[in-house]
Amino acid sequence: MKYTTLLFDLDHTLFDSAVAEAVAFDDTLRSAGAQDPSDYYPTFEAINTDLWSKVEQGVLSPNEVRHLRFEMLIDATDLTADPVEMGNRYVWGLGNNGELYEGAMEVLDTLATSATLALITNGIGEVQRTRIDRVGIEHFFDAIVISGEVGTAKPGTEIFDIAFEHLGTPDKATTLMIGDNLGSDIRGGINYAIDTCWYNPDLRSSGGVSMTHEITNLSALVELERTPHESD
Ligand SMILES: [Mg+2]
Structure with a gap:
């Protein structure tokens, strides 16, 4: 068996x-008057992680x-700033900073010759669309499904239904x-x-979650597609 659709x-x-x-947070906090943005990061990270969960x-x-x-960050700290302005600036920064991982473009280029590719991402539409457009990967994907645009997120099944329909x-x-x-x-x-493939470059523990494949390097996907699977 060989995978014909890669999500x-x-x-x-x-x-x-x-x-x-990191870049967007530093810029946003400085614009809100923070002398040392890193002082605020642990609080923000805890809030952000909780909200995304x-x-x-x-x-x-x-x-x-x-x-x-940002409303919650301002409530929890000594910041006095407009949470809407901070939110907008952060979203702009998220979209306009950061790059693809090294080698990711080549892997997509190779895989796209033998499989249908799609993106399923939990995020804000404006952020993800800006990134996808800026790094130039839109043409690889037959479907791009962003939770902020469709109103439903992974790990729910509805977002997969939408991708499958596309x-x-x-x-x-x-x-x-x-x-x-x-x-x-x-x-x-x-x-x-x-089937699932866990991209785990930092060798984290899976905590008992059982995936079909685990890779530490994206280029391993190309090999995965070339070699027979255990279930064959
Ligand atoms: Mg992710």
């Missing part, structure tokens, strides 16, 4: 979101995260979900009853 996550899988987040649970929309994370209902047996996040990508693939 990719974007953040921290193809795209180096960590750089984008609520998106995964389906109790919050991605677009609500945009300003709410792709003309491919065979689940030859579809693979590839991503770095156990809670959204791997759990989402399991929920949708498709």
Whole structure:
């Protein structure tokens, strides 16, 4: 068996979101008068992580995260700034900073010759569209599904239904979900009853979550597509 449909996550899988987040946060906090933005980062990270986990649970929309994370940061700290302005500036920074991981473009280029590719990403539409356009990867994908645009997120099954509809209902047996996040990508693939590939470059523990494949380098996907699978 060979996968004919490859569903990719974007953040921290193809795209180096960590750089984008660091630059955007520093700029946003300085614009709000912070002398040392790093002082505020642990609080922001805790708020942001909690809000995105609520998106995964389906109790919050991605677009609500945009300003709410700064309202909560201002409430929790000594900052006196406009959360809407901060939210907008941060979103601009997220879209306009960061690049694809080294080698990601080449991997997509190779895989696109033998499989149908799609993006399924949890995020704000404006951020993800800006990134996708700026790094020039839109042409690789037959479907780009962004939770902030469709109102439903991984690991729920609805966002996969939307992608499958765009792709003309491919065979689940030859579809693979590839991503770095156990809670959204791997759990989402399991929920949708498709094979999963965990991108785990930092060799983290899977915490008992069982995926079909695990890779530490994106180029391993090309090999995965060339070699027979265990289930053959
Ligand atoms: Mg990710």
